[in-house]
Amino acid sequence: MPRPTCPVCARPLRRDFFLREPPWVARALLGKLLVRREPGKWLAGRIVETEAYLGQDDPAAHAAAGRTPRNAVLYGPPGHAYVYLIYGNHFCLNVSCLPEGVAGCVLFRALEPIAGMAEMAHSRKLNQQQLWGQRVCLLTSGPGRLTQALAITRQRDNGKDLLAAHSDLLLLDDGFHPQRISVTPRIGITKAAERPLRYLIADNPFVSKR
């Protein structure tokens, strides 16, 4: 099970990390930390599952039909949060990739909780009893669950720079490297459903279900 290797040395990711193609970024993000900072609170999770979404050549991507007010962040500078509401109930968090003007992103599908689990449970409306045993996966295993755990919403976080040191939502590298990575087709889509663009840390219990 992944552990922080050097929490003191954790640092924001570099901008050029996100200047590459989404599949590369999706794979490279595994093992990095997603952190929500609030007054007196420190919520953190290790990224264990991602999916890459490309540009107009990817029918499943929001950028497939071109630029709209909704997906404008995808065409903006790399390393920024693209948050949208799905099924009227859940928010999904993505990070933009590639240079300004070129669409592409990575969807965060699951985290392994590292810090602030009690606060996450509160946001998820789970009681302390449910934190134990296999139920702990209900905290952050799934794109809608992890956003709720970290109180991520479109209104609050869409367009936010995830690499700014002062940001209350950011990505950090603490030096951890996953041992084994698996690649599978993306989940929950109907278009281009066969393309292997889902990346996960093999055997990690916080990966979302198939």
Add this chain to the structure above:
DNA sequence: TTATAGATTGCCT
């Protein structure tokens, strides 16, 4: 102006 599908989740049988 109205209809429909959607990068999900949780509760039901």
Add this chain to the structure above:
DNA sequence: GGCAATCTATAAT
């Protein structure tokens, strides 16, 4: 395993 919840971007009248 089935399906309702609940909103909005986009397509179809």
